[in-house]
Amino acid sequence: MAEGGKERKSSSSNNNEESVKLFVGQVPKQMTEDQLLAMFEEFAVVDEVNIIKDKTTRASRGCCFIICPSRHEADKAVNACHNKKTLPGASSPLQVKYADGELERLEHKLFVGMLPKNVSEAELSDLFSTYGVIKDIQILRGSQQTSKGCAFLKYETKEQALAALEDINGKYKMEGSSVPLVVKWADTEKERQARRAQKTQSQAMPNTNSQHPSLFGALPMGYPPPYNGYAYQAPGAYELVPYHLRGGIRPDLSLNISPRHYAPGSYMGSAYHTMPGLQYPIAYPGAIMSHRPLSSSPGTLSPTVLSCNSATSSGASGSSGGQVEGPPGANLFIYHIPQEFGDQELANAFQAFGQVLSSKVFVDKATGVSKCFGFVSYDSPSAAQNAITMMNGCQLGGKKLKDIELPYETSACFMTSA
DNA sequence: TCATATT
Structure with a gap:
């Protein structure tokens, strides 16, 4: 397509599953990517810095993304920089946080739907643990603890989550159920808000x-x-x-x-x-x-x-x-x-x-x-x-x-x- | 009294 078609073939790290993208706010508009890189590298390993620019003027919008090779490095950058230092010309301290959707992605979080109402966490866990280590599992419940028929589930790795998703989604029927389970990646915070907005609007x-x-x-x-x-x-x-x-x-x-x-x-x-x-x-x-x-x-x-x-x-x-x-x-x-x-x-x-x-x-x-x-x-x-x-x-x-x-x-x- | 739902 016309715009934004430049890929960075050189950097092999930026598409890595392990990589973590951070959003950085309160970046002085005149700072270059190299300067930012040098600054962050004092605290963590950084593979890449991308200044967020205005579409048409190409001027810095005063924020950037940085990509760290691991969650550990990303956390180091966050802990060292978020709200810790104010760059010259900025009005408030640097904001360093996980980019939108990043946390959900890293948590390998799945949404499970079409659950029979009487299924318990333990039963669900039994089923899904065949694909990997479950870090967290939670059936959504209404006011009287009644199951809403869906759940969230976190795996240790993406491979495990994906295996479960592909094997179960639309195929596996739980005991006594006539419809197969639905397994999807959980919504991001942003998608959640959009959903909520849409609901209230209607x-x-x-x-x-x-x-x-x-x-x-x-x-x-x-x-x-x-x-x-x-x-x-x-x-x-x-x-x-x-x-x-x-x-x-x-x-x-x-x-x-x-x-x-x-x-x-x-x-x-x-x-x-x-x-x-x-x-x-x-x-x-x-x-x-x-x-x-x-x-x-x-x-x-x-x-x-x-x-x-x-x-x-x-x-x-x-x-x-x-x-x-x-x-x-x-x-x-x-x-x-x-x-x-x-x-x-x-x-x-x-x-x-x-x-x-x-x-x-x-x-x-x-x-x-x-x-x-x-x-x-x-x-x-x-x-x-x-x-x-x-x-x-x-x-x-x-x-x-x-x-x-x-x-x-x-x-x-x-x-x-x- | 109603439903395929999103912490």
């Missing part, structure tokens, strides 16, 4: 759609598209949609590379510490966009969207695609589904209104009996809205359908009695 979204159903489906542009970094698929679900469509929906799945795990060139002169490779899929073929009179106030819908940036390097062994989520506003959460309905029946009931990408009725893991709720994803918000409009007041499987308003997700509802 919850704060006022519900202004009220009177004009015809305008329903107009969505704000620039909403982060949904994305599942991982995938599983219920057996038979693929029958709902042609394969070629599945392939086309998520063209990005194949080329995901986590920005946190050093790939060659990931360091290059990087002045982009504010937005390191955010890798949203850009757009879906036939997604929202265009054809919409933006006349109505945007923000009428705020889809429940989970956006995952980190990659599952294995891609869950490629197989069989994933639970396909449609674009924002195209995913229906449906409850009070008649007990006898399965994925197929649910899809059948809803496929008249648009291209159904996926459908899923949740079932009790032990008994296999329907929990009477599920998801249907369309390829467009208008199809979803179409479904709501058409299903409203209809009868299906002896149940009356009713459309309800939820604050931030369009929903169709199978009412059992009223």
